[in-house]
Amino acid sequence: MQNRNNIFFYYHPRQEGEKTNHLKSLAEQNGLNVVNESKDASIIVSIGGDGTFLQAVRRTGFRQDCIYTGIADGDQIGLYCDFSITRFEEMIDAVTNNKIEVRRFPTIKVSVNGEKAFYCLNEVSLRSSIIKTIVIDVKIDDEHFETFRGDGMVVSTPTGSTGYSKSAHGAVIDPLLSSFQVSEVASLNNNNYRTLGSSFILNQNRRLQLEVIQDGNDYPIISLDNEAWPVQRIRHVDIEMDNTVIKTVRMSNNTFWNRIQRTFL
Structure with a gap:
């Protein structure tokens, strides 16, 4: 079992320098x-923005036995970053004096062509790789729901609903709701083709399957969170939820809706 005071800093190599060394020094001065x-840590800290936080979670394996926290490399904090690099002392004080609350963000599990599953904290997107609409049969719990034609589809977690999904006119979902959202990207709707034309939300116990119709889009682009994944030939993508969550910390006066208000309003 890892020492509960073990801390690991995740950041891009180009950030190595005076700032990161200062953070490490402060951590050690406060008993960490x-x-x-990362496998030896009970606390994993990302230094950067929300994108770096997503990478930190992915590169360290979506660990269930540790706490993640994000530090923004600047004064502008984000949806996953509660603290800024210039105010790191606040995080140290919060952690050591129990001024924080632990949040549990749900994830989605994604399997391509029935192979090894991957987790996403934000979203999985499936898009056309050529200048042509992609055709996808959408199934819910193995039953055909619709045939989508358009630029692509985005399936997001509640926290991921504020990103790509929101740009595709999806709703912002409270992360206390264990659910995932399906949003269309530029769907084709006319007398010949018809889709729901709006985002829809599925309960955590539902299973979603996106089956790519091979009509020239044999090699669509699939991205997991903020990383594109090279898959030679995508036939179907299966998406579901299990009990995997990402534990993060936040200041007691900084809720998810405080962040939404600060970011968008």
Whole structure:
């Protein structure tokens, strides 16, 4: 079992320098042990923005036995980053004096062509790789729901609903709701083709399957969170939820809806 005071800092190599060394020094001065391997940590801290936080979670394996937290590399904090690099002392004080609350963000599990499953904290998107609409049969719990034609589809978690999904006119979902959202990107709707034409939300116990109709879009682009994944030939993508969550910390006066208000209003 990892020492509960072991802390690992995740950041891009180009950020190595005075700032990161200062953060490590502050952590050690406050009784935390800085480790060089994420597997040895009970606290994983990303330094950057929301994108870096997503990478930190993915690159460290969506660990269930540790807490993640994000530090913005600047004064502008984000949806996943509660603290800024210039105010790191606040995080140290919050962690050591129990001024924080633990949040549990649900994830979605994605399997391509029935192979190894991957987790997403934000979303999975499936898009055309050529200048042509992609055709996808959408199934819910193995029953055909609709045939989509358009630029692509986005399936997001509640926290991911504020990103690509929102840009595709999806709703913002409270992360206390264990559910996932399906949003269309530029769907084709006319006398010949018809889709729901709006986002829809599925309960955590539902299973979603996106079956790509091979009509020239044999090699669509699939992205998991903020990373594109090279898959030679996508036949179907299966999406569901299990009990995997990402535990993060936040200040007690900084709720998800405080962040939404700060970011969008």
